[in-house]
Amino acid sequence: MTITTPTLHRSPGWLRWAWLVPAVFLVIFLGVPLVSLAAQIVSPDTISYFTDPLPWRVAGLATGQALLSTALALLLGLPMANVLTRYRFPGRRWALALATVPFVLPTVVVALAFRALLGASLGSGLAIVVLAHAYLNLAVVVRIVGARWATIDPRFETVARTLRADRLTAFRTVTLPALAPAIASAAAIVFVFSFTSLGIVLLLGDANTRTLESLVLRQTSVLLDFQGAAISAAIQAMVVGSVLLWAARQRSSGGTFRGGHLIRPDGFARIVVGIVIALTLLIVLAPVAALVWSSLRSSSGWTLSWWSSVFGAQTIDAGSTRIGSPLAAMGRSLAYALLTGIVAAIVGGMAAVSVLSGRIGRAFALATALPLGISAATLGLGTLLAYGREPLDLRATGMLVPMAHALIAVPLVVAVATPTLRAADSRLVTVAATLRARPSRAWWTAYGPILRTVMVAAGGLACAVSLGEFGAASFLARADGLTVPLVIARLLGRPGEASFGVAAVMAVILVVMTTALVAAVDKGGRRS
Amino acid sequence: MTHTGLTVNDLVIGYGVPLHTAFTFAVSPGTVMAIVGPSGCGKSTLLSTLAGVTPALAGQVTIDGRDITTLPTHERRIAMVFQEPLLFPHLNVRDNVAYGQRRMGKSRVQARQEADRLLAWVGLEGLGERAVAQLSGGQAQRVSLARALAAEPDALLLDEPFSALDAPLRSRLANDVLAIVAGATIPAIHVTHDPEEAATMAHGNPGGSILSM
Amino acid sequence: MKRIPTVTVALIATSMFVLAACSSDSPSSEETAASGPVTVQLLTHDSFALSEDVIADFEASSGITLEVVSGGDAGSMVAGAILAAGAPTADVMFGVDNTLVTRTLDEGVFEPYTSPESSALRPELADQTFEGRVTPIDFGDVCINIDDTWFAAEGIAAPTTLEDLANPTYKDLLVVQDPGTSSPGLAFLLSTVSRYGDAWPDYWQRLRDNGVKVSGSWSDAYYGDFTFGGGGDRPIVVSYATSPPAEIVYAEGEPPARPSTSVMTDGCYRQIEYAGILAGTDQPAAAQQVIDWLLSPEVQADIPLNMFVFPARQDIPLPAVFTEFAAQVDSAEQLPAEFVAENVGDLLAKWGSVMGR
Structure with missing residues (x-):
């Protein structure tokens, strides 16, 4: 066994207590809301609802769909992760940031774009849902696998090739084993996102592409069948928990950390890199191009009035509170995103190093991943019951939305950080220690650089989560505190050319904001 | 097959633009050519061009009369050892050494037998089951040498292989490398920034040379 | 592996403790002074x-x-x-x-x-x-909306009744929303239940045979499928009686003299x-x-x-766009609230089996 786990006696003292940070955070923002909700709903006869075949059948359908979505996301995302995180080429940072864009596009926008591009040939159903899920989750694969890939010394493959392995064999026998835990992590998260998907399934799916999340929504919002909803939510949490447990069990093998060294593509590699970059831009930008087009069109031809209405007027509807100022929504979304990024990176980072320290282990990693399995409706209702009324009404603080976003982002941070951190060579700690560094200094020498690389990758993803999140925000945002996705949803909820045109403008702005923010985070992290 | 060694004719290296004037040299089997020069002058690029990792801009490379200039890395039969041992972390010591044998189509059993033989040759008998993370720096670099030899290369490239090691270990390993090159009768190129080390390697076996960059 | 239960139990226990702490706080919460x-x-x-x-x-x-x-x-x-x-x-x-x-x-x-x-x-x-x-x-009334421009261009008379929607003349022209996920979708279903009574599944079977398309949400149907909204291919959509005036109010620049969509006043459901x-x-x-x-x-x-x-007041003058372009529906369908509450689950299940969803 080649797992290299640093042991506690070599680690600084504070590491022993690092787990308290994520634990307290999870208890406050996940545990308390869930218990508040369960206390309202669960009764002795809730159990009898488990025999209802409907949620089980839906779980089966969703499993098949999510497996397909995951496979496709990996197929497209792995080459992207390879090229975008390992090779040197002009505009690399921007291309990497662009690959995050699909993750933040509001599902209704993605659905409209996909229907515009593919609806005629695919119609509604499994195929287009799987495509849309793969598209939305590209960033998950690129970020999680890319963070690990970037830390693998490219010379491992060179060595393998001088030992008579062709490129493919070298990848299969050397790189793949090192990537496996990161791929498992990414696959688990894509699976979970596809399995619990709501918007895409409602908009592009048919009878056979439902998810438990859509069932929960119907049971809570239309049927007001809370017992049934609790069972559906519980089944969903069980499936998600099992998948995450599987991912947490994937062992990591070490690999020398050598961050920041990009490969200069030559010859064959140059062609491959070029093709992958072109495909990345095409895949990512096709729906965005459709949005830009919509933002410049009206029934009478080309127009700039949607854009000027966003940047010119105080509110989209002068004299009305209906949408409020789009500029204010942008500022708010940015502030929430930064806050989410910082909180999630700290909480998730502490969780990851706690897992590393060995004492808390995988059970704790699993607990930090739990928010992924909790539906937005469940989380929103629970938070409202716990912190939306006397004696503890926190809505006015404006903190509920970013905290909910951080909660959703923490599992992603852990997923990015753990496989990479676990692979860091703990011998570095020993080496540094023999050079008479104090434990804390030794630990930072060994883990500092890798931790920063990882936190930046993860923080960028967390920012993206916040920028694009809709479900929890729709419960927790105050009417005068809308985020950009909420504004888009409201615009699309009413008729009229201006509604659609301005929604398209806001979606384009969301794309720009995401790209800029993620690129800035990447840049800030790379600068030493 | 005639064992004429490694021949380089008018080889131009670089990434798009030439990094250095054209190289012409020959290294006979069983000898070491030491390349010495400050860092950043293209020593590593030269090795990576010889190994086929970086394409040559012009010129020709042959081994034992075989033109390998345009062959992919894995068909060149040129093994490489770096400053860090770069042992595959998911494999134990024996399977690291057996890697090249496996790629040559040997069975797992055969490959492991050969690996054990080579481990004994580099003085690491009985360490086959070890995890690579448990090796000392000197041991790891020996394993790396054994792994390179296991692929039965026609030439050996060494890119600053001793610079991570302390002085006593260096001279021991230098002797080992010289013995290995002589024993396997293959040409070797040894890159270093240390003129003293270059002299040791070039003159350790008869017929060696030094190239200053 | 053995640690999982311990940690889980600890987490649940801690969260319950915090919850208890929160709720036991209530008596001490400050009273709002009546004068403030x-x-x-x-x-x-x-x-x-x-x-x-x-x-x-x-x-x-x-x-x-x-x-x-x-x-x-x-x-x-x-x-x-x-x-x-x-x-x-x-x-x-x-x-x-x-x-x-x-x-x-x-x-x-x-x-x-x-x-x-x-x-x-x-x-x-x-x-x-x-x-x-x-x-x-x-x-408000949930009503079928018609893209008048489309029908004028095709030279076909627009449908005027629920019954027309099942007529082959209008095959593949209607888009509705899933009643399980969309409020106007549910209203339209209830409207057909109100109109056809126990025979409503037959009506939906006929709609299905006539190529009705089911969309997940109002925005998706209106902007994705409706010919007016965003370039879809269906000129008949379930929307609101007030969508035409909204089209005027939210038009680009100078509002057009008339909306290009209109409302079919038969089969509206009152919300x-x-x-x-x-x-x-x-x-x-x-x-x-x-x-x-x-x-x-x-x-x-x-x-x-x-x-x-x-x-809801009767003494409020309506804005001009409403009096001119919103449909004033005199005989909207409506079901007793108690009936809806008791039967909505069964209605949705039945609708799902008729529509294969």
């Missing part, structure tokens, strides 16, 4: 909108600070209110409609209150207050939106003032152009 500034929280769904100056005028004249809190879409808002019944997350709730109102009454969500302004309610709404527990504020005082509020008096205000002529006159529904 009063804040009323108004819980609404995410389609709520009123003009800023109307709200500001109310705050200035009443001394009440109005804090509008969103509970998500209408269904989620109602779900949240039911779960918090007795210890509400706000003081007043606006926006529960006649498909969901019965359940809120069963669960004791509201405290009875009859506003003095109720005397001005339209007669058909005046008796729909469920013994004074809720107050009708506005109503009534109610407001009520949430039981357990510690601001009952101020909450009553908010209900009165929602029924006041100022708010009622402000409603049409903000929410594109009709005011």
Whole structure:
């Protein structure tokens, strides 16, 4: 066994207590809301609802769909992760940031774009849902696998090739084993996102592409069948928990950390890199191009009035509170995103190093991943019951939305950080220690650089989560505190050319904001 | 097959633009050519061009009369050892050494037998089951040498292989490398920034040379 | 592996402890002095909108600070209110409609209150207050919308009745929303149940045979499938009686003289939106003032152009775009709220099996 786990006696003292940070955070923002909700709903006869075949059948359908979505996301995302995180080429940072864009596009926008591009040939159903899920989750694969890939010394493959392995064999026998835990992590998260998907399934799916999340929504919002909803939510949490447990069990093998060294593509590699970059831009930008087009069109031809209405007027509807100022929504979304990024990176980072320290282990990693399995409706209702009324009404603080976003982002941070951190060579700690560094200094020498690389990758993803999140925000945002996705949803909820045109403008702005923010985070992290 | 060694004719290296004037040299089997020069002058690029990792801009490379200039890395039969041992972390010591044998189509059993033989040759008998993370720096670099030899290369490239090691270990390993090159009768190129080390390697076996960059 | 149960148990135990700590705090929470500034929280769904100056005028004249809190879409808002019944997350709730109102009454969500302004309610709404527990504020009709431009270009007469929609002339031209996930979708289903009684599944079977398309949400149907909205290929869509005036109000630049869509007045379903005082509020008096205000002529006159529904008062002049282009439906379909509450689950299941969804 080649797992290299640093042991506690070599680690600084504070590491022993690092787990308290994520634990307290999870208890406050996940545990308390869930218990508040369960206390309202669960009764002795809730159990009898488990025999209802409907949620089980839906779980089966969703499993098949999510497996397909995951496979496709990996197929497209792995080459992207390879090229975008390992090779040197002009505009690399921007291309990497662009690959995050699909993750933040509001599902209704993605659905409209996909229907515009593919609806005629695919119609509604499994195929287009799987495509849309793969598209939305590209960033998950690129970020999680890319963070690990970037830390693998490219010379491992060179060595393998001088030992008579062709490129493919070298990848299969050397790189793949090192990537496996990161791929498992990414696959688990894509699976979970596809399995619990709501918007895409409602908009592009048919009878056979439902998810438990859509069932929960119907049971809570239309049927007001809370017992049934609790069972559906519980089944969903069980499936998600099992998948995450599987991912947490994937062992990591070490690999020398050598961050920041990009490969200069030559010859064959140059062609491959070029093709992958072109495909990345095409895949990512096709729906965005459709949005830009919509933002410049009206029934009478080309127009700039949607854009000027966003940047010119105080509110989209002068004299009305209906949408409020789009500029204010942008500022708010940015502030929430930064806050989410910082909180999630700290909480998730502490969780990851706690897992590393060995004492808390995988059970704790699993607990930090739990928010992924909790539906937005469940989380929103629970938070409202716990912190939306006397004696503890926190809505006015404006903190509920970013905290909910951080909660959703923490599992992603852990997923990015753990496989990479676990692979860091703990011998570095020993080496540094023999050079008479104090434990804390030794630990930072060994883990500092890798931790920063990882936190930046993860923080960028967390920012993206916040920028694009809709479900929890729709419960927790105050009417005068809308985020950009909420504004888009409201615009699309009413008729009229201006509604659609301005929604398209806001979606384009969301794309720009995401790209800029993620690129800035990447840049800030790379600068030493 | 005639064992004429490694021949380089008018080889131009670089990434798009030439990094250095054209190289012409020959290294006979069983000898070491030491390349010495400050860092950043293209020593590593030269090795990576010889190994086929970086394409040559012009010129020709042959081994034992075989033109390998345009062959992919894995068909060149040129093994490489770096400053860090770069042992595959998911494999134990024996399977690291057996890697090249496996790629040559040997069975797992055969490959492991050969690996054990080579481990004994580099003085690491009985360490086959070890995890690579448990090796000392000197041991790891020996394993790396054994792994390179296991692929039965026609030439050996060494890119600053001793610079991570302390002085006593260096001279021991230098002797080992010289013995290995002589024993396997293959040409070797040894890159270093240390003129003293270059002299040791070039003159350790008869017929060696030094190239200053 | 052995650690999992311990940690899980610890987490649950800790969260319960914190929960207990939170709830045991309640007696010590500070009492709001009656003389000080009063804040009323108004819980609404995410389609709520009123003009800023109307709200500001109310705050200035009443001394009440109005804090509008969103509970998500209408269904989620109602779900949240039911779960918090007795210890509400706000003081007043606006926006529960006649498909969901019965359940809120069963669960004791509201405290009875009859506003003095109720005397001005339209007669058909005046008796729909469920013994004074809720107050009708506005109503709207979910109706089939027609893209007139498309029909004019094709030279086909637009459909005028529900029965027409099953006619092969209109094959593959209709898009509706899934009643399980969309409020107008559910309203349209209820409209067919009201019209056809027990034979409604046959009607839907005929719609299905005639190529009806089912979409997940109103926006998706209107902007994705409807020929007018965004370049879809279906000129008939389930939308609202007020969509044509909205088209004028939210047009680009100079509004067109007429909307290019119109409303089919047959088979409309009436949705009534109610407001009520949430039981357990510690601001009952101020909450009553908010209900009165929602029924006041100022708010009622402000409603049409903000929410594109009709005011519940009978004495409010409508804006010109409404009188000209909104469909005034005289005979909208409606089902008793109790019937809807009892049967909506079965209706959806039955609809799902007819439509293969």
